[in-house]
Amino acid sequence: MTSRDDQASEGRQASASLSGKPAPGDDATPGTPGTGENVCPECRGTGKVGGNPCPHCSGSGKIVEGIGGG
Ligand SMILES: [Zn+2]
DSSP, rough: OOOOOOOOSSOOOOSSSSSSOOOOTTTOHHHHHHHTEEETTTTSSSSTTTTEOOOOTTTSSSSEEESSOO
16 A cells, blocks of 8 residues: 655644644644634633643634544
């Protein structure tokens, strides 16, 4: 079979998520075709975990995920 091409995500483009920093939970930058915002599963959209800003979504309560999936 063909050898797999594991393309590591190269330099992320700056996403204007909250403070200009991409959230770790973001699959892509907002507005990317084939992606959409979703409620952060870590903080359930509250943006906080244990009283601290959610590290998954950077406290935005939302993440950008690829949709459709194949
Ligand atoms: Zn979160």
